[in-house]
Amino acid sequence: MDTEFVRVAYMIVVLSMYVNIGVSLYAALAKPNLVKKIIALTILGDSVNTFIILVGYRFWRPGVFLQPPVLTNLRPTSEVIRQFLEKAVDPIPQALVLTAIVINLAVTVFLATVALHMYRHFGTVNMDVVGRLKRYEVRKEMA
């Protein structure tokens, strides 16, 4: 077990998650196209979910092989449970993320419907053009 390599790999994972969050946040804020904004929003949610899963991971100790938090023994004795607790990763972030993925799916479907309605109303999904058109309509109503 090479501790230095493990530390460098962990730093690479954390830094690349930060880079993903930054790049997708930039795209969601600065790109004018609504479809591109929706794609960036899905990437942002998935990156945050991966961060939450990474919190529940645990350090590898020598001689212990980690396992998923799934107890396959139907009638466990206390000895089996003790060994399970030494090896399994934290299940609570995984349960939360499982819910968050489904909620993200519902939000994405809703945003796609909103984008489709905006396209039918304005004839474009470019938000710069939509802002100009809205200003024009407001000025026409004020006059």
Next chain:
Amino acid sequence: MMAVDIVMGLLAASALISVIATVLAVQARDLLKAVIFSALQSVAYTLMYFMLMAPDIVLVYAAVAVGIYPLILILLIKKVGRYEV
């Protein structure tokens, strides 16, 4: 023990692949290409979830992020127009 080195190496490799796919998806002018690159990024995240000992999330996330997201977005792109101005 070699297992930890293999797991952490694959984790770092798929994280780097996901960074490359995200940057390509953000800078692509063709929205269909952007959807395909975001699906590639989702495959990298699926590998990371598998390495992080979360097999139940792999089962849900692979179906949602590689199947249903591109389906919805491609249907939307078909109506809205393929190229970003």
